[in-house]
Amino acid sequence: MALFFQLDLPPDLEPSGGDHLLVFRCREYNDAAxxxxxxxxxxxxxxxxxxxxxxxxxFWRVLLQxxxxxxxxxxxxxxxxxxxxxxx
Numbered sequence: 320m321a322l323f324f325q326l327d328l329p330p331d332l333e334p335s336g337g338d339h340l341l342v343f344r345c346r347e348y349n350d351a352a353x354x355x356x357x358x359x360x361x362x363x364x365x366x367x368x369x370x371x372x373x374x375x376x377x378f379w380r381v382l383l384q385x386x387x388x389x390x391x392x393x394x395x396x397x398x399x400x401x402x403x404x405x406x407x
Contacts, residue, residue: 321345322395326403 323344330336355363370376 321397324403326405329405332405 321344323342325339325341328335328338328340354366357363367379368377
């Protein structure tokens with residue numbers, strides 16, 4: 320897994336306001352997703368909780384870093400640091 324991006328969530332964003340969000344991606348399995356869709360074009364119910372074959376679990380994970388812990392001062396060598404802003 321490699322860090323893809325990170326940002327501080329606004330304090331008024333419940334339930335995780337004030338947390339630091341880190342999003343990772345897998346370098347080995349960076350396949351395009353072709354999810355099963357319902358007749359109306361939306362994802363099928365339970366998509367995010369379902370195993371994603373051939374893997375036994377869902378492909379997503381969440382890690383929230385609490386405000387007491389600060390991010391590393393230097394980015395990983397494989398990353399290019401760019402500013403990112405979360406907007407409504």
